[in-house]
Amino acid sequence: MADNEKEDFLYPRSKYYGKVNPENMVFNANLQEFVQRVSYICSLETNGKIDPHQAYKEIKNLWKQLKESKKQLGIGEDPFKNEEMDS
Numbered sequence: 001m002a003d004n005e006k007e008d009f010l011y012p013r014s015k016y017y018g019k020v021n022p023e024n025m026v027f028n029a030n031l032q033e034f035v036q037r038v039s040y041i042c043s044l045e046t047n048g049k050i051d052p053h054q055a056y057k058e059i060k061n062l063w064k065q066l067k068e069s070k071k072q073l074g075i076g077e078d079p080f081k082n083e084e085m086d087s
Helices: 005-008 021-044 052-075 083-087
Strands: none
Touching: 021 052
8 A cells, every 4th residue: 555545545535525724724734633633543542542531631632732723823803804993
């Protein structure tokens, strides 16, 4: 199996259908990676490979990373909010 095939198998990506801009595209990629990694952690915990506390900590850390990504990309913020308040 070639490296690209292996990567696509292990980390599948869905097509993005939302509003197309660089920030949304990057956040969507980050969100898909978050979901994939949470799925792996849940599988490891379910199969007894890691304990529930460790799974919780890892998922919580991934959530913090996703929230920071959202904040840095300005997702969900109204870019004209400050201008309206200044008027």
